[in-house]
Amino acid sequence: GENVEQHPSTLSVQEGDSAVIKCTYSDSASNYFPWYKQELGKGPQLIIDIRSNVGEKKDQRIAVTLNKTAKHFSLHITETQPEDSAVYFCAASPRGGNTPLVFGKGTRLSVIA
Amino acid sequence: ETGVTQTPRHLVMGMTNKKSLKCEQHLGHNAMYWYKQSAKKPLELMFVYSLEERVENNSVPSRFSPECPNSSHLFLHLHTLQPEDSALYLCASSQTRSQPQHFGDGTRLSIL
Numbered sequence: 001g002e003n004v005e006q007h008p009s010t011l012s013v014q015e016g017d018s019a020v021i022k023c024t025y026s027d028s029a030s031n032y033f034p035w036y037k038q039e040l041g042k043g044p045q046l047i048i049d050i051r052s053n054v055g056e057k058k059d060q061r062i063a064v065t066l067n068k069t070a071k072h073f074s075l076h077i078t079e080t081q082p083e084d085s086a087v088y089f090c091a092a093s094p095r096g097g098n099t100p101l102v103f104g105k106g107t108r109l110s111v112i113a
Numbered sequence: 114e115t116g117v118t119q120t121p122r123h124l125v126m127g128m129t130n131k132k133s134l135k136c137e138q139h140l141g142h143n144a145m146y147w148y149k150q151s152a153k154k155p156l157e158l159m160f161v162y163s164l165e166e167r168v169e170n171n172s173v174p175s176r177f178s179p180e181c182p183n184s185s186h187l188f189l190h191l192h193t194l195q196p197e198d199s200a201l202y203l204c205a206s207s208q209t210r211s212q213p214q215h216f217g218d219g220t221r222l223s224i225l
Contacts, residue, residue, distance in 0.1 A: 004155070034213055043115065043203050043216035044156075089156065093211065100146070100169060101214065103156040 002027040002094030006104025013080050014112050021107045023090035024072040032093035033073045034101070035064060039086045047088075048075070080111045116140040117217035119204050125223045126194070134189040134220045136204030144210045145187040147179060150201040150219070162187060163210055191222075199224045 003026040013019045025033075031052035036044035050057045050064045050073065057064050061080075066073040077084055087108050091101040117138045126132050138145065147159040161169035162181040176198075178190040187204055201221050205214040 032211065036216075041218070043117070043119075043205075043218045045115065045216065046213050049213060099210065100158050100161055105153070105155045 002030060002092055002102040004090060004092050004102050004104045006090050006107060008107060009105065010108045010110070012110045012112060015080060015082060017080055019075075019077045019080055019084070019109055019111075021075045021088055021090070021109070022072060023074070023092075023104050024070075025092040025102075026071065027092070027094045028068075028071065030092040030094050033064070033066060034091050035075050036089040036091065037086045038089065038106070044089055077109075080109075082111050082113050085109055085111045115215055115217060117204055117206055117215050119202075119217035119220050121220055122218065123221045123223075125225060126191070127225050128194060128196075130194075131190070131192040133191065134202055134204075134222075136187040136189075136217055138185055138187075138204075138206040138215070138217075140206055140208075140215060142206035142208050142215070143184055144207045144212075145181060145184075146205040146207075146214065147187065147189050148203040148205065148216075150203055156203070159189075161210070168210075194222075194224045196224050198222065 006023045034049035037047045038044040061078045063076040087106045089106045090104040120135045144163045149157045159173045160179045165181045180188040201219040203219045204217045207214045
């Protein structure tokens with residue numbers, strides 16, 4: 001089955017710097033890759049997603065890139081702010097659509113003011 | 114406000130108790146999910162319902178029993194749980210199984 005690896009497990013950056021979180025997946029048929037942000041005491045919230053027919057997607061300070069050949073995708077956060085501090089999860093939809101997501105283990109991001 | 118409401122937010126129970134977790138979604142979605150979130154582990158999918166029919170059960174112990182009476186409500190009935198069942202239980206919904214999932218804020222369950 002699908003396996004999603006996420007790195008790093010923890011990440012600390014200075015406010016204003018960029019943060020990058022990387023994920024790899026094993027099932028080449030996966031075609032949907034969402035990213036979730038989970039703040040303390042809350043459930044995961046979808047922040048951005050990408051499908052396999054595009055290589056990059058951007059939404060203000062957040063961007064996601066996908067390399068299908070290498071089977072990896074990354075989350076980029078620019079100009080980080082303290083409110084970006086949270087746990088971030090990547091996920092992949094194995095066997096393409098209509099199948100449940102497989103999640104990475106999460107990255108705890110701390111933005112230091 | 115995510116559109117997915119879970120109650121209770123916290124639950125402490127003994128191993129011999131019976132309790133139920135409730136999830137309600139106000140998004141008009143057709144698929145609902147139960148996940149278990151434990152420390153330092155990936156989110157574990159427990160059950161998937163699509164149009165009120167269970168379509169996936171990821172080898173979850175029988176002490177967890179789901180119920181989906183309609184497309185807006187999902188329950189997780191608990192009985193004779195073990196200490197290792199202590200975790201955050203998350204409910205999610207999506208328009209279809211291939212659409213993005215929206216999560217509730219979870220029920221923090223502690224088994225004494």
